[in-house]
Amino acid sequence: MDERYDFKKVEERWQRAWQEQKTFTVGEDPSKKKYYCLEMFPYPSGRIHMGHVRNYAIGDVISRYKRMRGFNVLHPMGWDSFGLPAENAAIKHGIPPSKWTLENIAFMRDKQLNRLGLSYDWDREVTTCLPDYYRWNQWFFIKMYERGLAYKKLSYVNWCPSCATVLANEQVEDGLCWRCGSVVAHKELEQWFFKITAYAEELLACCDKLTGWPERVLTMQRNWIGKSVGVEVDFLVEGTGEKLTIFTTRQDTLFGVTFMSIAPEHPMLEALIKGRKEAGEVRAFVQRVLSEDKAVRTDEKQEKEGVFTGAYAVNPLNNEKVPVWVGNFVLMEYGTGAIMSVPAHDQRDFEFAKKYGLPVRVVIQNAEKGLNAGTMTEAYTEDGIMAGSGKFDELSNANAKDKIADFVEERKIGTRTVNWRLRDWGISRQRYWGTPIPIVYCDTCGAQPVPEKDLPVLLPLDVALTGKGRSPLAESKSFREAVCPKCGGAARRETDTMDTFVDSSWYFLRYCSPKEDGAPFDKKAAGYWMSVDQYIGGIEHAVLHLLYARFFTKVVRDLGLFDGDEPFLNLLTQGMVIKDGAKMSKSKGNVVDPDHILSKYGADTARLFSLFAAPPERDLEWSDQGVDGAYRFLHRVWTLVYKHSAALRNVQPAGPGARGDTLFRKTHLTIKKVTEDIEREFHFNTAISALMEMVNELYDYTSGGVEDRQLPVLRSAIDALTLLMAPFAPHFAEELWEVLGNTSSIANAPWPHHDPEAIVASELTVVVQVNGKVRSKLTLPAGAADKELEAAALADSKVIEFLQGKQPKKVIVVQGKLVNVVV
């Protein structure tokens, strides 16, 4: 035993002990309630950063707390280990991606994460770049292919020139690549897609059931899915007789259509302008718009431009002829690529009409404003009464929406339709370090899925990476050449790999039975552990990973492998770790290295500080001095416990007989407070401050020396303190727990319960106010009645002074707390 707090010795000792004794290894135990606590697994970049430390510290406190509360806790960790950085390292330094990745994993696990004292069941480690994992990506792909949920199509896709690969819509932020920030180009390619849109309705509807998710994440998901309900209406093109179909959510304004606009890519465009004098001008316009970058074109500040095609179409509601324009703001990928334009009731159409001198017609009136098309300065987009709309006049426009939709359907000029902003998930990547897509192409039989028995399609490890040319796999002859599973003839393999977000879309299921080799996971094990009770990670995945994982879970359910609908019941999005008010970054030079903190202060201090400085959902301002404070606190506790450990060793903790003792009361108040702070919103910062208060009180209590009769109360206080600290500073608590004479790990010790009767105060401190201002304080015996409070307050000398002989108008008594005398 060492009386000096040597964190290095303590932490190494307990890390070894947990490992040797397999303290955190778990299995399915139907007799216990399970708790699945999961932190988003990291990409093995080579080093952890403070954001990881914070994320894992939060998850570890929750896991350790739940374990002490008697739950069977699944707390796994793994590696999201396919991805571009490994390939870039290979190109730059000539290290094979697999070597680079596996070495990083070993380093991060053994030298970094293990030093943090995290209570993971390492027997369940999942590494997505290994064949025993990614073969199941391929298996899911084939299952989805069989069900029409994986398909290939030619389309415009997002192309990052710097990463030399296609990106999913979710991976483009403000027109820039989410990973490297390059401007994303538009490219027409044949690509594999997962049909996430087949689940759009359910993904949206289930948002309402995710009550344990932050509202803003749900809002972001709802926005991303973007459901809009409206109608498609056919306008007949004059002359050709072809139908130009538009989508609108504002069918109540159909009578106000004064022109139409179609996307520059619209397939009907050529037919519209053929042989017209406008054709040349239109083609020039289209060419100019299409040559623009997608980011530029969809920028909000982009000037709305258009050109008249020379063609007219007929509004089927009023048989009016309206000109058809091409607009640079009309998107081919949304709706039908053609819109009706109602300048009076749509701001964008209004501005466009003003610019090109097109007419404005009011069809929704506001009684007070008295709208006049000639004098309007902006579109009227609010509700009102229908006007100029034939038999729909005088209806409220909300009402007319339904009526017009009915009318359109009856006349067979259109149908009710739902449009989604959500697009199918493009998963092809022209990169090497990912899961090969299990498809071969045969000249006779076409695209053929690789039979299940031939899985996995192994990623060859001897591919030269140059960073130039085509996808690296396309350069590998041995990989490329294959045999058609159907006819046995020569065929070539698909050389694209899957988006790495596929890997992270089901890893939480794999943790349930990571060694299962006949299926992606064991159904029974998943039935026991799933869903994840608490998921913790950064907000940056609010749409990406979290949406894909929800989609995959629903697919897995429909494959009959899992009985739930949603993967994550509760989601905690932790804030960033910042320094000097900014996110830590190399360029700003404000990065704090976890290794340095661990060497100087130890894991328990690092954990304690990061949990104490801010509540988990908020940003955490890193403070070196704050770390000192956490370190000091541990020293204070250590010194205190050691000072009394010999005297306390054979003392039994106090029981109900000690009710009334101030320290006993503080002990139980602290148990209550810490427990509630963890249970309610995981507010560890206030839980730790309660522990600090208790330690301060312990110092007071023991400052004059401790008599023998005080030992039981002191013992119960120190026992409780150690237990309450265990989730936050686990090594530290283990060591003190042993010093106090315990022989089994504190990790499995039961969490203390507070004694409700022990926290009842023997005296009340009553605040006395005169006219709402605090003027005095009274100490009265507990349980004093309202009448007694009032009498005592009125008899108080300060109150009498303030009353100056006047009679109180009213006296308000808040039971056991406060008296307010109103004059």
Added chain:
RNA sequence: GCGAGAGUGGCGGAACUGGCAGACGCGCCAGACUUAGGAUCUGGUGGGUGACCAUGGGGGUUCAAGUCCCCCCUCUCGCACCA
């Protein structure tokens, strides 16, 4: 523009259903022990050196407002030509 969240000491942050604003920590000041301390312990610490003013600003409700209501300002994040 729309949506969400937030504005409290020198700083990070407390204050659960309206009831002592500033818990706890950092920093700072003073003292003790010390040859010495950037170690440790003890005390103090919103402003103004009286009864007053203070939770972004302005109104309101109430005996009582950081907390509830109305108006406004600022910041952060997300979405944003979606028809």
